[in-house]
Amino acid sequence: MIDKFIATAQAALADVPDGATVMIGGFGGAGMPSELIDALIARGAKQLTVVSNNAGSADAGLAALIAAKCVRKIICSFPRQTDSWHFDKAYRAGELELELVPQGTLAERIRAAGAGIGAFYTPTAFGTKLAEGKETRRIGERDYVLEYPIHADYALIKADRADRWGNLTYRMTARNFGPIMAAAAQCTVAQVRETVPLGALDPEAVVTPGIFVQRVVRIAPLRKAA
Amino acid sequence: MIDKFIATAQAALADVPDGATVMIGGFGGAGMPSELIDALIARGAKQLTVVSNNAGSADAGLAALIAAKCVRKIICSFPRQTDSWHFDKAYRAGELELELVPQGTLAERIRAAGAGIGAFYTPTAFGTKLAEGKETRRIGERDYVLEYPIHADYALIKADRADRWGNLTYRMTARNFGPIMAAAAQCTVAQVRETVPLGALDPEAVVTPGIFVQRVVRIAPLRKAA
């Protein structure tokens, strides 16, 4: 029987080793798997390579992971924010390597990893600093840059509902990187708001089929103060 | 105001010129836009390049388009079927050029066109006859073949429900090539079972956003004999 439900975030991340490449979903706060990140900090794995759109803000989530000195390198599109002080400090101190990737190229490199594409030509960034040193090619009337997939050992994502096969739905723009990161990692851990019986999700509306998901943790939403 | 609904299949295809590249959705009968194909035959455009998974079966649909001598070339993965006699005859007579493409490579080439990818490396077909003469590259431990996008002037697809913005849902495995062909064509024409008011489709479950669809024709399903 297939049962991908795991009781706690801690248990779901208990085997993350030092040096792992970890994708972290979310676009700002939307889709950010906060409780999984907390569990990753508690796990204490070091020298991580993190793949995420941003580099954390304020003191929680990815920012806390950086503050806890767990991250060696970050691959992202938009690290600088008004409150990205933990990233800023570590970066300026030379403690954190940054690979800056245009957002669409980041998404497509992650998608390529999940879809078994060896490399692809994208028009984005041609003629810019972010294409320096990269292979280019003119195809038809457009110039392209060669980009390679980004694979990960783990993906930490936040979805909305899940069944025990790991089928996932998302909520509005919290979907963002979740589906492509799920496919790009060896071990995808999804935190979800709700778990449902097998068959409760509409097969037409499953966004991430369970084949891409290895572990599911239900995180009850915080109850709002009355 | 955006209103992509068109009254008839004939009107929706009235501007298809000779020599156009036309994608036709469907996997066998599932998702085959039969009424649109009939309208294309009635339109009488010749010298078409058709992109489709199969090359028609029995006497209707794509087979009828071939029988009507509208097709100059077909790009597909699986032309040979027990009842593909119209294709077989035209092919053996040398009246029809065939570009045979592995099914996943066909899908990915169509997807690449829609997603603005200039070319990609796929492991499929490396070392086989279908990769002969193609550029190859070793990336990591795997060998890859370089493949290029397939763009189209028109895509003819069958969906289930649509609103006037052209948002589409599909029905079960009739989805197949619809979403990727919609994105790869300059003008996508969808035949649907049902049209619904704007807002009636769940935004989480729209499969093809209207940005990829130019024209929608409602084709009432045949009433079953009582």
Next chain:
Amino acid sequence: MKKLDRKQIAARLARDIPDGAYVNLGIGLPTLVAEHLPKDREIVLHSENGVLGIGPRPAKGMEDGDLVNAGKQPVTLLAGGAFFHHADSFGMIRGRHLDYCVLGAFQVSVAGDLANWHTGAPDAIPAVGGAMDLAAGAKHVLVMMEHLTKDGKSKIVERCTYPLTGARCVNRIYTDLAVIDVKADGLHVVEIVGGLSFEELQRLTGVALKYREPVAQ
């Protein structure tokens, strides 16, 4: 001369977006355009974080952290909207499905090169987001910016001195002083604000501008 303020630039640009267009408004200044789109047109707003059909800002207290735009501001969804993931969203951009994108800029060159992501300062922390994808992918790239820097230098330049976002990608520039088309043979002035002569605009801009004086009625 009466310079346009930010709202007026946004309103001027909004007038050029046709009914039925699919449009991405970059973060910052371009977001203002949303509030000035003509009410009699149906224009579908895209945000690169995976949504088409963005509606007005939510009422106070009705914000939902799961429904945000690329600037991470809370938004609403119109009837007809749809959600999708990041790879599909950037496929729309890169695949030339967006009719227009509107971007801010530090500089635009005569050739249509755009610089808007990095000042080039050695100690600056870089961040690019989706700007390079939008610049490379949208059918029409519209730039919205002030004509001059704070110290009075033209932001329209012979060659960008800041790092590029995209080469030869800008189609039209909207500033507080003028509307200018970028064409293969150079910069064509479409409109000038009231009270400013072409000669004065030319002097302020520095690089060569072309202009066909409107015929007097």
Next chain:
Amino acid sequence: MKKLDRKQIAARLARDIPDGAYVNLGIGLPTLVAEHLPKDREIVLHSENGVLGIGPRPAKGMEDGDLVNAGKQPVTLLAGGAFFHHADSFGMIRGRHLDYCVLGAFQVSVAGDLANWHTGAPDAIPAVGGAMDLAAGAKHVLVMMEHLTKDGKSKIVERCTYPLTGARCVNRIYTDLAVIDVKADGLHVVEIVGGLSFEELQRLTGVALKYREPVAQ
């Protein structure tokens, strides 16, 4: 010797598919495997035309033309199933997400090359479908075929004479005579049908086989 019939080959292969596996069964003979999967295991069947979680054949009269497998036969969907488009479906295959695929074959070589799509006859109309993608993409490629051609030649060969579907891709071969692993150092016989000696299997197969006689109890 008691050759296995097709159902028995399918049943033998099905025994090796573990609980929780994601599996694609190729069109034709491999489809039989579905009927022999152990009832106490939950195995998720994929079909390249965009579905995971295929269930048993529908009852007569309950077929739905929109719900078919890669062989275009009507199927059903289990609770937990999901639909997706062709690019996503082949992303699953190419991206090494399928644990097993089962394919028929004309020939398999000592190196694990597979030929199953084309006889090479000059007048044959070629058709490849998803075979090359499955051969290149699944984590384990299992071949299911009769050991010998109708005129008694081995389908396990030194080098394929038919055009290849994939090079060095086959992991295990199930025939009516034996189960054979393809490894870097050659072909290892795992099992032989009752009444057939290794020597006889070796003679029928032609190419070199390795075998470790099971220890008698």
